[in-house]
Amino acid sequence: MTVLAITEHRRGDVRDVSYELVTAGRELADDLGTDLELAVIGGDVEGFAEDVNRDGVDTIYTVDEGEEFNHGVYTQAIEQLAAEVEPTALLMPNSVNGLDYAPAVAEGLDLPLVTDVVDFETNGNLEVTREQYGGKVETTYDIDADDYALTIRPAEWPKAEAAGDAAVEAFDADIDEGALGTTVNGFEEVGGGDVDITEADVLVSIGRGIDEEENLPLVEELADTLGATLSSSRPIVDNGWLPKNRQVGQSGKVVTPDVYIAIGISGAVQHVAGMKGADTIVAINTDPNAPIYDIADYGIVDDLFEVVPELIEEFGGEAPDL
Template sequence: MTVLAVAEHRRGELRDVSFELITAGRELAREIGGDLRVAVVNGPVEDYARTLSREAVDVVHTVDHGAEFNHDVYVQAVAELTEAVDPTVLLLPHTADGMDYAPAVASRLGRPLLTDAVDLTYDDRLAVTRERYGAKAAATIEVNADRAAVTLRPTEWPPAEYRGDARIEPFAVDVDEAAVQSNVNGYEEVRGDVDLEGADVVVAVGRGVGAEENLEPIFELADALDAVVGAARPVIDAGWLGPERQVGTAGTTVDPEVYLALGISGAPRHVAGVKGAETVVAVNEDPAAPIFDVADYGVVGDLFEVVPALLAQFR
């Protein structure tokens, strides 16, 4: 029995979710009593394979057919490799790229597809946990099938650490070029300098900021901390900041070293998007705000008094 995970890369770098898939895949492989294999498609696959080949992985399969992600190539490559390896569970990232090809692969293979998983267990059959109702509840679904495909939500598993070397096996895919109807010529950065996913520190603001004109000290604090400014949904809905800054399951899921939540009440959808943060610091006037339930440190106070004090301290 085998677990097969498909790594993800972009612009010449493996994405964090690739290593999270290895952690989840190894846990599942132990429960199944099988091995863990990882596939990497396109790009400098040999370089990626050397990085992915770690003690927790038994085999890394490489498919060299292009430089970047391509829907048509990925569907064919992942489907053919899955048919050859015949894994009990196929693990894919729940990302823009992953959800682009995952349904097509599952359909081609005739496998059930379960998306946005936050937990996996295997005891005679696969059980997948998904959050529902804006992360207010969780549902565990038992899969009544011998084979399944699952997409994993980023940041739910810790990234695997480098420990050793696995076997690397190139896999030749007979790509039907007539079926490749699209081509990736490059990427255009539409978020400007907003990189919530890669930020070490995120300073996020909520409804408590009161108005758009009150955002200036928030950005000053973020500059002092070399941080990226994020926001809860009410700030985005009010039009005070662009949607590229929304943090939460409806926006961007983040995993910074420090997440500073200013005037954020802590709605379930928002909290679910920051579970990967190492340290959460919350500032809110309401001592009963739900954000304090997940905060490592909390300050009950006016953010317009706390922010200037923090800014003076860090400057």
């Protein structure tokens, strides 16, 4: 009996969700009274194994197959590794890649699969929590099975920080090249990939309160002055004022910056789902009852067109004339 978590990497870097899986996996392993084991598949497996070797991890298995993600490689490697270690719980990231292979792996291993898990606890059986209706409702499911597979929503568990001393073991997966079905020739960013807001330390995010596109230079200047990255809520993207890759939220990207400055954003559950993992949240909104203030660490109840220019000047910039 063990908990096996599948780490994720892209373009040579371990993704944050891998460290969150360590936290979630250790929590579940403690509840079950068992070990936490990780799998690193493809790429610089030795380097990635060193990166994810965090406190609480007992064993890390490396599968040296390919560089970038390939559905068939992951599916075959995970199924073979699971047959070897016989995990009670198989944890995978609820990411684009994770949702690509998780159903196939669960089907191949004959495991019940619950996706997009935001919480769990063990009371005899496993109870998992998911959100529905755009995050308005939380639903708890009782998993009546001895073994199961879960995908974990990014940013719901803190990243494991402390270094560990896990044993690292190479796992020689027998990959059937003829059964892969696809070949990965490279990786190309598509669709407005000028920045990756998930990697930003500071985000200045704008919502409906900006009123019109002509006012965007004001928040752009604040972002430039702070050395921050500009992001937005969905209405700004729907209006075509910023590209899709700048959108934070349930239908956009999940971000975990050190500082998130929400300007003119009410704080709908769909948006909050994408940024509630920020270390510090600063909100600027004229409505003192705006939901964003429920999660904000600091709030300024005032007109953004009055506050933002003062912030720009305070930090050494020059507010544009609108």
